[in-house]
Amino acid sequence: MDRQLLLSKLKTIVASYSHDKDALEYLSETTDFTKDLKINSANLVDVVLDVEEEFDIEIDNLSMERMLNVSAAIEIIESKLKEIDRK
Amino acid sequence: MIGNDIVDLHQADADSNWRRKGYLQKVFSREEQQLILSASNPCQMVWLLWSMKEAVYKIHSRRKNWHVFAPVKLVCTEVKLHGTCATGVVVCQRLKYFTQSAVNPEFIHTMAGESFPLEAARIDISCYDPSDESYRNTAPATVSHHGRYLALAYL
Numbered sequence: 326m327d328r329q330l331l332l333s334k335l336k337t338i339v340a341s342y343s344h345d346k347d348a349l350e351y352l353s354e355t356t357d358f359t360k361d362l363k364i365n366s367a368n369l370v371d372v373v374l375d376v377e378e379e380f381d382i383e384i385d386n387l388s389m390e391r392m393l394n395v396s397a398a399i400e401i402i403e404s405k406l407k408e409i410d411r412k
Numbered sequence: 413m414i415g416n417d418i419v420d421l422h423q424a425d426a427d428s429n430w431r432r433k434g435y436l437q438k439v440f441s442r443e444e445q446q447l448i449l450s451a452s453n454p455c456q457m458v459w460l461l462w463s464m465k466e467a468v469y470k471i472h473s474r475r476k477n478w479h480v481f482a483p484v485k486l487v488c489t490e491v492k493l494h495g496t497c498a499t500g501v502v503v504c505q506r507l508k509y510f511t512q513s514a515v516n517p518e519f520i521h522t523m524a525g526e527s528f529p530l531e532a533a534r535i536d537i538s539c540y541d542p543s544d545e546s547y548r549n550t551a552p553a554t555v556s557h558h559g560r561y562l563a564l565a566y567l
Contacts, residue, residue, distance in 0.1 A: 342427075365558070367428045369481055370438050373416065377434070388437065390480040 326406060329401070335398055338375045342368040353395040360408065369393075376402060414471030414533055414567065415524045417463040420559025421517065425545075430458050439465075439483040458508060459520050460498055460513060461488045467524035468502040468509040470554060478503065521556075521563050533565045 333403065336352050343349045344363035348356060358364045373392060374382050382405035384392070391397045430436060436445050436458075444461055451457035465486040472477055472486070492499040498513040502524065510528040514521045525531050533553065540562040547555070552564040 365427065366466065366481070366483075367424065367430075370435055370483075371428070371432075373438060373474045374432065374434050386438075386482065386484055393479075393481055 326403075331399060331402060333393070334379055335376070335395065338379060339372060341358065342371060352395065354399065355394065357394045358398075359393065368378070372398075380406065382406060398408075413471045413475060413526060414531060414554050414565060414566045415467045416535075416554045416556050416563055417466035417470070417522050417524075418537065418556045418558050418561050418563035419459045419463050419520045420561050421459060421495055421519055423559025424459055425455070430455075434448060439546070444488055447488075456515065456520070457493075460493065460515060460522075461491070463513060463520050463522040464488050464491075464500050464502050464511045466556075467511060467522040468504060470556075471509060471524055471526065472504045472507065475507075478505075519561055521561075523565060531567060533567055535566045536566070538562050538564075 339358065341347055344365045345361065347368055348361040356362060357373065358369060359366065376398065376412050377384055380402055382402065384401065384405070388401045392401060428460070436448065439449065440461065448457045449453050465483055465488065468486055486502050486504045489501045489503060492498060493515065496515050500511045500516050502509045502511060509524050509526060510530060511524045512530055521537060522536070523530055523535065540557045540560060542553050547562065547564055550564070553559060553567045554565045556563045
């Protein structure tokens with residue numbers, strides 16, 4: 326999947342939980358989910374579940390541990406999508 | 413070291429649907445899920461366990477420089493809820509922490525410490541005003557805010 330498309334899909338997901346609309350507008354790969362977007366930790370679980378549904382992948386607990394910012398999320402989604410391609 | 417966490421139950425109800433598919437499994441162990449599903453008030457139990465994990469995470473993350481999102485690695489045990497007061501033990505990476513929570517229909521506030529009974533702390537729960545950061549000058553040992561509430565604890 327194209328990285329821009331992936332980023333825009335991710336942006337749509339986090340938009341529902343972000344409490345900082347400015348940070349959301351300037352979303353980049355360095356954006357942190359809790360520090361910048363002010364997503365509360367209970368909603369981080371929703372981000373993970375929404376990502377699973379949107380991309381039809383499974384995020385294991387080890388990957389979830391690292392899913393704290395946009396770049397980690399993209400890296401995890403890309404690697405899970407590649408795993409599916411190989412199957 | 414101490415840690416605290418406040419959950420505004422109305423805010424949590426508005427923001428989170430813990431009943432959605434897969435939610436509990438991402439956050440809670442099998443035993444914890446059992447505790448939730450068998451509780452007379454499952455919703456209250458969800459946020460009680462959550463606030464125990466969050467309060468302990470505040471201590472453990474500072475102590476071990478551990479910054480991850482791994483709620484299942486903070487395991488709640490010995491949870492005892494009597495009316496408006498709850499106590500429990502949370503184990504993380506083989507370290508044991510102790511918690512004490514105030515539970516009422518509006519909020520749950522948990523204090524966590526490294527020994528039991530917990531170190532004596534003065535707790536101050538007030539209305540949260542995002543534009544007012546003056547509480548920072550009062551040097552609280554731990555801070556938590558959620559929804560309508562700001563919870564500070566001083567040693």
